Amino acid sequence: MKLAATKPITLVLARELALAALLLVGVSFVVFVILYLSPGDPFSVLLEGQISNHAARAGLREALGVPRTWYVQYLSWLGNLLQGNFGTSIRTGLPVFGEIARVALSTLYLTLGSMLVTLLIAVPIALHSSVRGTTALNWLLTMLAYVVSALPVFWLGYVAVYVFIHQFGVFPLTARIAASSERTWPFSLLPIFVLGIGNGTVSEVVRHLREEMSRVMGEDYIRTARAKGASVWRHAFKEGLLIPMTEIIASKIPFILGGAVIVEQVFNWPGMGRMAWQAAQDRDFPVIMGIAMIAATLVRLGSLLQRVVYVAVNPRASNERRGAAWAE
Amino acid sequence: MGAPLLEIENLRTYFHSRSKRAFIRAVDGVTMVIARGETLSVVGESGSGKSVTALSIMGLLDAGPGVISGKITFRTDGGERNLLHDLEHYVTLGEQDGRIMEVSKDEAGWRKQVERIMAEVRGKEIAMIFQNPKSALNPFVTVGHQITEAIRLHTPTKHPREAKERSLYWLERVKMDSPRLRFDNYPYGLSGGMCQRAMIAMALSSEPALLIADEPTTGLDATIQSTIVGLLAELKSELGIATLLISHDIRVVSRLADDVAVMYGGTVVEYGPAPEILGARFGLKHPYTAALLASRPSAQNVEEKGGLPAIEGEVPDPIDVPRGCRFYARCNRVTEDIRDACARHEPALKELTPGHHVRCWLYGD
Numbered sequence: 001m002k003l004a005a006t007k008p009i010t011l012v013l014a015r016e017l018a019l020a021a022l023l024l025v026g027v028s029f030v031v032f033v034i035l036y037l038s039p040g041d042p043f044s045v046l047l048e049g050q051i052s053n054h055a056a057r058a059g060l061r062e063a064l065g066v067p068r069t070w071y072v073q074y075l076s077w078l079g080n081l082l083q084g085n086f087g088t089s090i091r092t093g094l095p096v097f098g099e100i101a102r103v104a105l106s107t108l109y110l111t112l113g114s115m116l117v118t119l120l121i122a123v124p125i126a127l128h129s130s131v132r133g134t135t136a137l138n139w140l141l142t143m144l145a146y147v148v149s150a151l152p153v154f155w156l157g158y159v160a161v162y163v164f165i166h167q168f169g170v171f172p173l174t175a176r177i178a179a180s181s182e183r184t185w186p187f188s189l190l191p192i193f194v195l196g197i198g199n200g201t202v203s204e205v206v207r208h209l210r211e212e213m214s215r216v217m218g219e220d221y222i223r224t225a226r227a228k229g230a231s232v233w234r235h236a237f238k239e240g241l242l243i244p245m246t247e248i249i250a251s252k253i254p255f256i257l258g259g260a261v262i263v264e265q266v267f268n269w270p271g272m273g274r275m276a277w278q279a280a281q282d283r284d285f286p287v288i289m290g291i292a293m294i295a296a297t298l299v300r301l302g303s304l305l306q307r308v309v310y311v312a313v314n315p316r317a318s319n320e321r322r323g324a325a326w327a328e
Numbered sequence: 329m330g331a332p333l334l335e336i337e338n339l340r341t342y343f344h345s346r347s348k349r350a351f352i353r354a355v356d357g358v359t360m361v362i363a364r365g366e367t368l369s370v371v372g373e374s375g376s377g378k379s380v381t382a383l384s385i386m387g388l389l390d391a392g393p394g395v396i397s398g399k400i401t402f403r404t405d406g407g408e409r410n411l412l413h414d415l416e417h418y419v420t421l422g423e424q425d426g427r428i429m430e431v432s433k434d435e436a437g438w439r440k441q442v443e444r445i446m447a448e449v450r451g452k453e454i455a456m457i458f459q460n461p462k463s464a465l466n467p468f469v470t471v472g473h474q475i476t477e478a479i480r481l482h483t484p485t486k487h488p489r490e491a492k493e494r495s496l497y498w499l500e501r502v503k504m505d506s507p508r509l510r511f512d513n514y515p516y517g518l519s520g521g522m523c524q525r526a527m528i529a530m531a532l533s534s535e536p537a538l539l540i541a542d543e544p545t546t547g548l549d550a551t552i553q554s555t556i557v558g559l560l561a562e563l564k565s566e567l568g569i570a571t572l573l574i575s576h577d578i579r580v581v582s583r584l585a586d587d588v589a590v591m592y593g594g595t596v597v598e599y600g601p602a603p604e605i606l607g608a609r610f611g612l613k614h615p616y617t618a619a620l621l622a623s624r625p626s627a628q629n630v631e632e633k634g635g636l637p638a639i640e641g642e643v644p645d646p647i648d649v650p651r652g653c654r655f656y657a658r659c660n661r662v663t664e665d666i667r668d669a670c671a672r673h674e675p676a677l678k679e680l681t682p683g684h685h686v687r688c689w690l691y692g693d
């Protein structure tokens with residue numbers, strides 16, 4: 001009785017939350033093991049050339065309070081995390097959470113901006129070709145989108161840096177381009193465009209949206225909408241655009257984050273990607289773990305958004321979910 | 329009663345078969361007339377072009393080349409117009425011995441022109457209902473909202489609350505049970521019969537001059553079928569709305585139709601008053617109509633086989649249409665006198681008695 005009264009959205013949220021928690025633990029474990037197994041450790045990087053004596057090193061570790069066995073290390077990390085403590089960066093000695101928070105916003109700005117660029121390019125092409133079929137114009141646009149998408153994002157990035165910065169002298173390249181600074185915001189458009197255009201996302205968004213929209217355009221209910229003189233777009237919007245758009249975005253988030261690591265390197269963009277890169281070289285495991293957690297959370301958030309939209313939009317799904325909850 | 333509401337003259341709608349690189353002559357010279365307030369029923373075997381005729385009237389065909397010639401005169405209080413007006417500007421036909429062998433069509437210009445003409449007509453003056461009502465309603469929108477949308481689009485009622493009242497009125501009119509409840513339901517929660525009632529309510533809510541119903545009872549349970557037919561009969565006598573009813577089921581047709589058009593292989597082979605076409609005693613009949621009636625299944629059969637009459641032989645291939653009478657290969661009434669004509673020349677549609685037309689060499693002169 002209680003479950004039947006629960007809103008389907010609430011159930012979806014609860015389920016997603018439980019899944020996310022499990023996933024995060026899994027991801028953290030895997031990342032930890034990989035870090036543990038990979039050669040090198042933060043102390044050798046940090047103390048390079050300073051202390052060569054093996055015994056002295058072990059003593060230092062002991063003094064810093066680093067436990068010996070890997071699973072004790074992992075469990076203590078996990079325990080701290082549960083209390084909201086991400087640990088401290090080995091490199092800077094500052095709390096990891098603060099370090100990440102400092103750069104997270106500029107990565108968010110980069111990735112959300114690039115998604116917007118992708119959609120602004122892909123959606124019109126997809127809609128036009130799903131309704132008009134293959135005209136010369138949208139064939140050309142689609143081809144262009146596919147070709148540009150096929151370019152590796154680092155290559156596109158270096159070309160953009162070369163052309164705009166070295167040739168035209170615009171976008172002065174400094175390490176201090178801050179997204180938040182008002183005077184410098186135009187500089188941030190270049191990496192956003194590079195990440196939005198390259199990375200293979202545009203072509204896949206075009207393809208997915210076109211397929212779904214064409215399928216929906218062939219549905220009986222769209223024929224009914226036309227027969228009654230109503231707007232086809234209005235009737236096709238939910239199934240033909242909204243649902244597939246959230247689907248493709250959710251599935252692209254890992255690739256966009258991966259692309260961000262490269263773009264941030266190329267453009268010296270002070271974000272999480274660059275921080276992750278740096279941390280990987282330093283074997284700064286609390287930072288790597290922290291960023292891995294944030295990235296995994298973002299990926300989960302994407303699929304949560306997709307589920308929520310799907311259930312909110314699709315009356316049948318919301319009821320099936322309710323039915324499923326009954327059965328459980 | 330004056331000039332008829334809708335007059336279709338020599339409508340041709342072709343498609344392109346990519347694999348055979350030839351035309352599918354789905355509708356190949358259809359002529360028929362719908363009088364005001366009357367029901368014209370179109371019957372014929374599967375593939376005879378009934379649905380394509382209906383979709384051609386509504387301008388709803390997307391596959392090319394689509395409608396290529398003809399005239400559809402539609403007369404309302406607002407005057408007379410040709411729903412295929414100016415069509416000839418966008419189509420060029422290449423003929424060879426009286427047969428269309430080549431079509432070049434400016435698809436974009438044609439589409440624009442169709443949308444221009446039909447924007448005033450679709451849903452407002454001509455409404456349409458389909459078979460499989462469950463998939464014909466938008467699954468993402470409540471039933472009530474779909475009806476309200478039609479009302480707000482096509483009637484002076486624009487205020488949402490008034491439009492809702494009006495929708496409820498129509499839901500009651502089509503005898504939807506607990507209309508207030510159904511108003512907020514999504515289609516998936518409704519049975520096929522209820523969905524068809526909702527479709528009918530939606531179609532009638534804009535008070536169109538013509539309703540096109542393409543097999544409105546196909547796909548529904550037998551008992552639901554007969555209640556829907558009963559509903560259509562009631563609405564017909566109450567509202568006096570003209571209807572183009574496409575159906576496989578002769579029983580449905582005989583309950584509702586004033587006139588009947590029999591289609592075969594993309595053309596109308598006979599049309600006239602329903603009693604003359606369907607009546608057993610009336611002598612002048614196209615051999616195909618006679619065969620169709622003779623193969624009329626028993627009530628039991630209808631339920632088991634979905635009412636499809638079976639006549640020996642195959643319907644003509646719409647890609648490779650025979651030169652002579654389209655029914656020649658299956659006709660058992662060819663006499664030696666006319667055999668040559670039947671095999672070589674397509675007979676014209678001749679008016680035998682007032683309002684009764686037959687396309688067969690057996691009749692006329």
Ligand SMILES: Nc1ncnc2c1ncn2[C@@H]1O[C@H](COP(=O)(O)OP(=O)(O)OP(=O)(O)O)[C@@H](O)[C@H]1O
Nearest residue numbers: 343352354373374375376377378379380381391646
């Ligand atoms: N979009 C299309 N593209 C190609 N051929 C089509 C298309 N629509 C219909 N046809 C063909 O046109 C012919 C007539 O089809 P139509 O749907 O009008 O038949 P029908 O009389 O309504 O049959 P049924 O009783 O099965 O509904 C068929 O041969 C069909 O295959």
Ligand code: SF4
Nearest residue numbers: 653656659670688689
């Ligand atoms: S024209 Fe000839 S073949 Fe055709 S229906 Fe009449 S008799 Fe039969």
Ligand SMILES: [Mg+2]
Nearest residue numbers: 378379380542
């Ligand atoms: Mg049909």
